Amino acid sequence: MSLLKKLFKSKPMDWRGFVSYFSERLQSEHRLDTEIRWGSSLDDTSVLILLGEGQDNPCAYLGNHYAHYLQNPEALDEIIALNAKVVREMAEADGTMTVDNILPIIKDTAFLNNLLSQNHDPLPDTETLLLYHPLADNLLVMYVAHMGNVMRSFGAKDMERLSIPDTDALHSIALANLRRETAGKLRTEHLENSTLTQVITNDDNESALILILDDILANDRQLPANPVFAIPSRDFLALCSPSDHDAVAAMLEIALEVAQNDPYAVSEQLYQYHNGTITLFQSV
Numbered sequence: 001m002s003l004l005k006k007l008f009k010s011k012p013m014d015w016r017g018f019v020s021y022f023s024e025r026l027q028s029e030h031r032l033d034t035e036i037r038w039g040s041s042l043d044d045t046s047v048l049i050l051l052g053e054g055q056d057n058p059c060a061y062l063g064n065h066y067a068h069y070l071q072n073p074e075a076l077d078e079i080i081a082l083n084a085k086v087v088r089e090m091a092e093a094d095g096t097m098t099v100d101n102i103l104p105i106i107k108d109t110a111f112l113n114n115l116l117s118q119n120h121d122p123l124p125d126t127e128t129l130l131l132y133h134p135l136a137d138n139l140l141v142m143y144v145a146h147m148g149n150v151m152r153s154f155g156a157k158d159m160e161r162l163s164i165p166d167t168d169a170l171h172s173i174a175l176a177n178l179r180r181e182t183a184g185k186l187r188t189e190h191l192e193n194s195t196l197t198q199v200i201t202n203d204d205n206e207s208a209l210i211l212i213l214d215d216i217l218a219n220d221r222q223l224p225a226n227p228v229f230a231i232p233s234r235d236f237l238a239l240c241s242p243s244d245h246d247a248v249a250a251m252l253e254i255a256l257e258v259a260q261n262d263p264y265a266v267s268e269q270l271y272q273y274h275n276g277t278i279t280l281f282q283s284v
């Protein structure tokens with residue numbers, strides 16, 4: 001057992017120790033220059049990866065990783081190694097972005113608020129730097145560049161670099177890429193004697209499929225035209241009929257459980273889709 005594991009076996013590191021250790025591992029094992037931007041809490045603390053002059057410096061936000069660590073302190077080295085590898089891939093992939101890499105992701109407003117609070121640089125116009133638009137209630141659409149195993153945030157500077165004229169064009173590009181990426185991979189699994197259905201692509205971004213629900217509904221006659229759905233995490237989408245009360249109750253229970261425990265949680269709420277519109281589901 002390593003010395004660090006012995007030290008932290010009985011008492012897990014506090015969040016400051018975890019951030020420091022993560023930064024040190026990036027420097028010592030991955031030869032990345034880092035800078036910790038300390039805040040008053042983990043939510044407003046980040047590790048900046050310094051790539052050099054003229055390059056965008058990605059930030060690592062460690063809230064999800066620290067939560068994983070607290071759930072399993074014995075897995076410290078594995079957690080750090082996995083996430084350090086992702087950060088390294090982010091750094092190496094920065095120059096390979098094309099319009100074909102852009103995908104939409106679904107986030108909630110709490111994520112956006114945390115993101116804004118974590119940015120220590122003065123922003124003259126935050127709205128133009130962060131690309132997002134409201135979707136329904138507490139949901140919003142943001143964008144990433146999906147390169148290999150890495151999802152990198154996509155902002156206004158990237159849009160300018162790729163000569164994308166406006167956010168409408170960006171959204172259209174992202175949806176076209178989503179359809180292309182999921183073509184032939186998408187499948188639905190129906191629970192026996194229930195309308196409860198899970199939509200699966202194995203791409204870790206199933207929640208974004210709510211943006212192309214028309215396509216999914218058109219190809220599955222078992223699904224209603226106005227389904228209730230849950231997206232408790234980035235990689236989970238379940239649907240059911242609004243009139244199937246047992247399925248609705250089961251889906252709400254699943255949403256609460258997943259959203260409270262998944263490191264990439266989206267929302268514990270249920271929503272309804274009808275005629276291209278998404279609203280918060282109101283049970284009768």
